[in-house]
Amino acid sequence: MNDTTLPTDERIHAFADAVRAELADLPVEDIDDLIEGLVGDLTDQAEDHGGEIELGDPAAYAQELRTAAGLPERGPVTTTKVPWHERLAAQSGRSVGRIRSSAFGSWVLDLLIALRPVWWILRGLALAALIAIPAGLGPRTIAGYGGFPAQVLVWAIVLAIVLVSVQWGRGRWLPRNALRHVRTIASVLALLFLPALFGYATSSISAQAYGNPGYRTPPTPGLALDGNRVVNLFVYDKDGSLIPGAQIYTNRGTPLNLMGRYGEQFDSAAAFWGPGDSGTTTLPFRDAQERPVWNVYPLQLGRIDDATGQLDPSTTLTPQPPFLRAPDRALTATPAPTPGSTMSPAPTPAPTPVPSPSPVPTPTSTPAG
Incomplete structure (x- = not known):
């Protein structure tokens, strides 16, 4: 276990795996509690000593962990098949240990843990949308376009499912029977649906705020x-x-x-x-x-x-008509044009000739007799 030909990080991970093997007779939860952060602690020690570390005997280290935790001596390892969810939890614990072996990994994990309430709310919104949108109760209904009863129904669905999601995140309201994995299934569905829900909400908001030409207001029902x-x-x-x-x-x-x-x-x-x-x-x-x-x-x-x-x-x-008799507009049918014919322009009337004035006779004087 102290083979110096291997890189330090590989030696540390091999040592941690060996310690886990020495504790294999314990429940998975106890093993995770005992060696949680072991890889990170050993990595920090190696960095403090210029990348060098003496790891020692993993069996002795495992025994020290047992003694410090007040656990019994190593017993026979049961050959009972470990359930898949316990194996998954153990693998997750090992992965978390590797991530926390670096300062940046620890910072990311701590940030994600602090943001868990945000995920609980997003999960509830996604699950509510999976129910409401296929039923025709979309964002416009929430805004009041679907009428008062429908709006109240949608808000009730959203708030109820978000509340359940938050309680799940707090470890409450979880079933203890065969449905205990419903939270995992719901989380996976919500995670897969969130990108589509985000795109749908974004397009709806932009269409209403900026008059997106691709958005069409639903037609008025009926005539x-x-x-x-x-x-x-x-x-x-x-x-x-x-x-x-x-x-x-x-x-x-x-x-x-x-x-x-x-x-x-x-x-x-x-x-x-x-x-x-x-x-x-x-x-x-x-x-x-x-x-x-x-x-x-x-x-x-x-x-x-x-x-x-x-x-x-x-x-x-009996309904009252708007007119007892419709206004008389002297309607006539528009004649259909003959195919291939063209409209001839109206002829311009010829100017009427103005007659010249008749000559007025000049009176002659009568000679005096």
């Missing part, structure tokens, strides 16, 4: 005009007469649906938008299968009961 919600339509013919019960479709045959693609899920617009200012809501027509039809205009209105907050079916109202 809208220039971003403003449309709650009903009134159809007039070209002469200005109201057409009740008009079915409206797009050029592709798609119903111009007041409720958009969610129409068949709702029996009234109140379930989607809430009641209007007058306590009324728009009601659909029904097809032969009693399914709601939202593209037949004008749609009727129903009143919301103030006591129950539910639709009162006995209060069906």
